[in-house]
Ligand SMILES: Nc1ncnc2c1ncn2[C@@H]1O[C@H](COP(=O)(O)OP(=O)(O)O)[C@@H](O)[C@H]1O
């Protein structure tokens with residue numbers, strides 16, 4: 653293999669730059685050239701790319717976002733767009749492609765694999781909704797962002813005797829919300845994977861107030877409802893002063909945590925080594941501390957990563 657490609661696609665996350673660096677350094681150190689495609693699959697369709705040098709990835713490891721930029725590219729959903737993308741790779745003599753992105757991007761990778769492109773996917777999404785990996789890239793940094801925000805909110809909540817409803821990202825997954833609830837000591841988590849009973853939450857908040865605990869944090873996953881609406885319903889029921897914080901895209905940015913930097917190094921290197929070993933149509937993942945390869949067909953057929961019931965119980969036990 654003389655030349656491979658790399659791109660970042662879908663919602664950006666912290667650790668993407670460190671992963672590109674690992675791909676470029678691993679490939680170049682074995683004499684393989686790397687083409688970086690800009691804005692995800694859009695770069696393949698519009699032929700926007702740059703030939704990577706070692707210095708292209710100097711001083712990027714610690715930066716959030718992705719210097720190759722990312723995009724959601726509708727054309728890639730159609731056969732015609734996928735054909736153009738595969739032709740671009742063929743025309744440039746790119747013999748293998750590393751796709752760094754979420755579940756949607758991995759579907760795009762599989763579409764290319766079905767067209768004969770050698771491709772390896774790297775799971776990267778703050779949602780942690782991809783199966784066959786214990787963690788996706790960017791999740792740990794997003795969690796750290798959330799718990800920092802909740803720590804700050806707790807200071808002001810306790811100074812004013814207020815309840816805060818905090819909305820976290822996660823599309824259809826409650827992982828971030830649930831993990832952040834346990835890690836920050838928030839009172840309740842409302843997530844799409846488990847039915848929630850607002851009456852029970854209000855009763856628990858009332859009990860807290862009767863015990864002299866006049867502030868509380870309720871975490872809501874965007875897929876389970878809107879913080880604004882839930883805060884209004886809580887206020888209507890129990891009359892306590894409530895405030896809302898929608899964390900939004902803040903969660904996706906910032907310098908990657910040590911965990912994400914290490915994961916980036918391992919994912920990036922494992923993906924290039926898999927391509928060089930002749931593998932294709934697979935995703936690298938983290939399983940019991942080791943790097944594993946799983947068929948994209950299996951990853952995508954497994955659907956959204958199930959929520960950890962132990963974590964749900966933990967959040968309940970520690971309320
Ligand atoms: N079923 C699919 N087939 C081909 N390409 C897809 C498919 N789903 C998503 N993609 C491509 O991957 C991009 C990113 O997907 P998206 O779901 O938005 O983000 P993420 O990869 O972070 O989950 C899409 O904009 C599209 O270009």
Ligand SMILES: O=P(O)(O)OC[C@H]1O[C@](O)(COP(=O)(O)O)[C@@H](O)[C@@H]1O
Pocket residue numbers: 662663664754755756776777778779821822823874904
């Ligand atoms: O960046 P956008 O287009 O506003 O999309 C927001 C969505 O992207 C995410 O931040 C990340 O999701 P993906 O990794 O699947 O792209 C979701 O949590 C959120 O629902």
Ligand SMILES: [Mg+2]
Pocket residue numbers: 662754755756777779
């Ligand atoms: Mg996704």
